[in-house]
Amino acid sequence: MASAGGSKSKMDYSTAILERKKAPNRLMADDAEGGVAVDNSTAALSEATMAELNIFSGSLVTLRGKRRRETVCYAHKDESCPHGCLRLSRGVRCNLRVRLGDIVTVNPCPDIKNAKKVQIRPLDDSVKGISGDLFESYLKPYFKDAMRPVKKGDRFLVRGQHAVEFKVEETEPEECVVVANDTEVYYDSGNPVKREDEEHLDGPGYEDVGGVRKQLAQIRELVELPLRHPKLFQTLGVKPPKGILLYGPPGTGKTLLARAIAAESGAHFIVVNGPKIMSGMAGESEENLRKVFAEADAKAPSIIFMDEIDSIAPNRDMTHGEVERRIVSQLLTLMDGLRPRAQVIVIGATNRPNSLDPALRRFGRFDRELDIGVPDELGRLEILRIHTKDMPLADDVDLERVGKDTHGFVGADLASLCSEAAMQCIREKLDIIDIENDTIDVEILNSLTVCMDHLKFAMEITKPSALRETGIVEVPKVSWDDIGGLDDVKRELQETVQYPVEHPEMFEIFGMSPSRGVLFYGPPGCGKTMMAKAIAKECKANFISIKGPELLTMWFGESESNIRNLFDKARQSAPCILFFDELDSIAVKRGNSVGGAGGTSDRVLNQLLTEMDGINAKKTVFVIGATNRPDIIDPALLRPGRLDQLIYIPLPDASSRLEIFRANLRKAPMSRHVDLPAMAESTAGFSGADIKEICQRACKLAVRELVQKSTLVGKALAMKGAELSVDHFKSAMKHARKSVSDLDVIKYDFFRQKFSGGISEEEAPAPEPPVGQLKSVADQYVGSVAD
Structure with missing residues (x-):
């Protein structure tokens, strides 16, 4: 027997690329509020961490966060900072695109030149309602004698009477500079930066993609390794992949995954879709495609993303248009013409992989095909956490339960579910919200909280998109x-x-x-x-x-x-x-x-x-x-x-017939003299549908009486105290009939015996209906029809 201590867990290499490699300079982002680093120019570390990284207090360091975002700060000593952590202000974390607990890479910074010129613009929402010269009251005091390091694209917050956010638009002579007293600071107040444009530039990152852990690992291997470390493939003497095909149902995150890869890898990203390529002029569609590949080659490393690629490159045997065939041929030629180490990767996305031209799916073109399928329970929970990370949730919200009860939901369905839950939360407050007013009271905004009831309501009306085309039953209510x-x-x-x-x-x-x-x-x-x-x-x-x-x-x-x-x-x-x-x-x-x-x-x-x-x-x-x-x-x-x-499923017995009567009449007002058990006994041989027909006929007779009575005493008075009486059921029973004959019942019984028999020592033949019994029942049945 093998010893328990001798067994080692086998490493899962399929997701190894997702594991963070440990290094002394990879520190966890911590909150700087209350510590030394309280502005946009400083980062606080413990003395032990600084000694380990060979960094001195007051020296410049380069910080790298997510999506290849970098910035420069002064390192300061803070003994209250835990070992292995880095305290950053909210502004620095925003520039690095990291949250609390994320990993930031810290490196000593080489000498940075003083800036000759710096161009700065404010963000539109932070200067709304503020008048006066912001340069004199905000920027000049902020930069004077401070020797602040800035990087092109950084945003920083300056506190005064109001907090105003600015963005560094241009820097000379380099991207990373130090603003000295002799630096020319150009302030463009007439053209503020739009907040939505800034947020759009960020794009999605890996943290915005959920439920595709294994696929994310595969696509990072296929994209990031060739773009960042092409020497790995040169050393092994193989060519890096040129194309990746993502396929799966709509809404699973194929486009989001491609955009996240582009944002995190820092590659130039080109989106290609059908209308952008197609043209009515002969040869122009192929020319448009050639321009895309030329742009990607010129701005390498690049990613060409072809969304709904089946509309651009359908199977040539199945299409009748000459334009589509020429485009497919041109795409094949361009992908074959990509240099092995050109650092250009083509990603295609489709939910109809079998409609693509087969020539595209061979090695050397779309080398890998990744199935982006419907997420499992763990994946749904991950997606729900992403969509609710900025949502105020009540204490009773159980996302694990929601993830368990949303079988078949893709990422888009879960996003719709969260949106619908938020809308339901807003609907409940509409009675105290004045829609005509331009502003909403702060107390109302603070009271908006999404609870479990809102999510349950959203689950009832949000259905899996994969099943919307089929005959899905809403939610079976039968228990x-x-x-x-x-x-x-x-x-x-x-x-x-x-x-x-x-x-x-x-x-x-x-x-x-x-x-x-x-x-x-x-x-x-x-x-x-x-x-x-x-x-x-x-x-x-x-x-x-x-x-x-x-x-x-x-x-x-x-x-x-x-x-x-x-x-x-x-x-x-x-x-x-x-x-x-x-x-x-x-x-x-x-x-x-x-x-x-x-x-x-x-x-x-x-x-x-x-x-x-x-x-x-x-x-x-x-x-x-x-x-x-x-x-x-x-x-x-x-x-x-x-x-x-x-x-x-046999004909109902007496107790089952009673339950069927009660189920059909549960909402109907009935006289206390109606004897349902007696009716159940007298309807032997009736099916559930037959019993329902009796109840409907009794109801129809009652409505007939009400209509006749309303012509005499009025509708309101006639409906008062209306109920189903014994007479209604007696009349209905006179017209009742069995939909299943005794002959049919015998045939079903013998069929049941045939398929429910077991194996005995003496194998008996399957039972057959006694001819005499069948003939007797058949004669009775024919006689009843003749009467």
């Missing part, structure tokens, strides 16, 4: 309490569907995968659809209801494509329940279909079998079929591994 009886059926469903969703680890113990399919069969109107909705609600799974005929079309191959797309969406939205109502319409025994077009039903069934075999064990997708014709369903669909759980 087990609404279904009377059928305890064995409920237990079987819980074991088949609910347990794998809630307790997957228990199945892993035994090394077996759970069942993936259930077939409900039984007489019509007995609650097969209702049962499927109830289990979906109990395990909080997405629920897609499909009527069999909805999948069939007149076009060759389109019915099979509908099946494929349906299962693709279900996998993306796992855990998901696919409910096929009237399954017999698309799963009839092969060879028995009468339809033309080469046996459409046979091809649809073959596709259905293929998709069910292809359901990944890690993707909790369940298929539930419902039929009242189990005898015509193809046996291949009923074998173990497909629809292996056959559940018979």
Whole structure:
């Protein structure tokens, strides 16, 4: 037996690039308020940290934060600063694009020249309502005798009677300079910097992308390593990748990921889309594409991002336009013409990868293909934290619970959910907000807090975008309490569907995968659809209801494509329940279909079998079929591994019929003389749909009486005290009829016996209906019809 201490955990190299390498000069950003560093020119470190980095108090240091942002500060000693930390003012943290707790790289700064000229502009929102000469009252006192270091692009805050924020627009002779007393400071007060333009320039960073940890590691390997360290590839004698294809459902963050890579790597970023390239003039579209690649080569390192690349480079065999074919050929030529170490990378994004031209997807063009799929529970929690980081949340907000209950949501859906929760919070305050007023009271703004109820409301009206095209049920409202009886059926469903969703680890113990399919069969109107909705609600799974005929079309191959797309969406939205109502319409025994077009039903069934075999064990997708014709369903669909759980939904017994009466009449005012148990006893052999028809007919009779009475005494007086009486139900029962014959019941019973038999020592043949019994029931049935 191996010793416990001898085993070592294997390192996950797939995400190694995301791990921060430890170094003495990588310090954690801490708050400077109350410490030594209280302005935009200083950074405070402990004496031990300064000695370790060979930095002296008062010397200049270069600070590097996120997105390759740098600035220059004076180092100051602060004994209260913890070892391994760096205290920075809010302004310096903003210039470095870091938050408290983020890592900042500190290096000794070489000699910096004094500035000859510096151009400074204020930010528009900070000077709003302020009059006077800001240069004399703010900038001159700030820079006089201070020898402040500045870098082009930095913003700094000057406190006076009001706090005013400025931006360094230009510096001479270098980007990093020290503003001395002889420096010419140009102040442009007539053209302030717009705050929204500044925020737009920042762009998204890695911290703004959630739920794609492994994909982020892969794309950083493929983009940052060739751009920053091309010698790695030269040493190994291989060519760095030229192209990356990101594919996945809409809203998963493909475009955001590409923009974050560009912002963090500092590469020149060029966005290419269809309308930008396409032109009606012959040859102009190809010329536009050549200009893009020429610009990228001239401004390398560069990233060319082709959003919705399937619109630019479709499959040439499938397109009829000559322009599209020429553009694809030009793109292939340009990607082949990229020099191996040109430091230009092409990133394409699409949600239809199979519609791209195959020639683009070979090595040397789009070398890598990354699946940006629907995030799992941990990924959804990460995305929720990103979207709520600036949102005032109440103490009762449980983001982990929200992440668990939002199966199938992509990043865009979660952003919409957070936005809707905030809107609901605002709606609750509209009674005290004066919309006509230009300003809102500070107390109202401070009282705005998003609570768990707001998020629950948002979850009810926000649906996964992947399921909006399909027949998704809003939210199944049916629970087990609404279904009377059928305890064995409920237990079987819980074991088949609910347990794998809630307790997957228990199945892993035994090394077996759970069942993936259930077939409900039984007489019509007995609650097969209702049962499927109830289990979906109990395990909080997405629920897609499909009527069999909805999948069939007149076009060759389109019915099979509908099946494929349906299962693709279900996998993306796992855990998901696919409910096929009237399954017999698309799963009839092969060879028995009468339809033309080469046996459409046979091809649809073959596709259905293929998709069910292809359901990944890690993707909790369940298929539930419902039929009242189990005898015509193809046996291949009923074998173990497909629809292996056959559940018979019988006609309701007396207690179930009573529950059905109560469920249908729960909102109806009834006379206390109405005896529901007696009605349940007298409706033996009736299905749930038959009982509902009795209740509807009784209601119709009551409404008829009200209309007649209202003509005599008026509508208001007639409706007062209206209720369903015993007479209404007696009249309704006279017209009641059974929709399921005794012959049908016998056939279902024998079918149930055939598929519920076990293995005995003496293998008995499958039971068959006694001919005499069938003939007797058939004679009675024909006689009743003749009467």
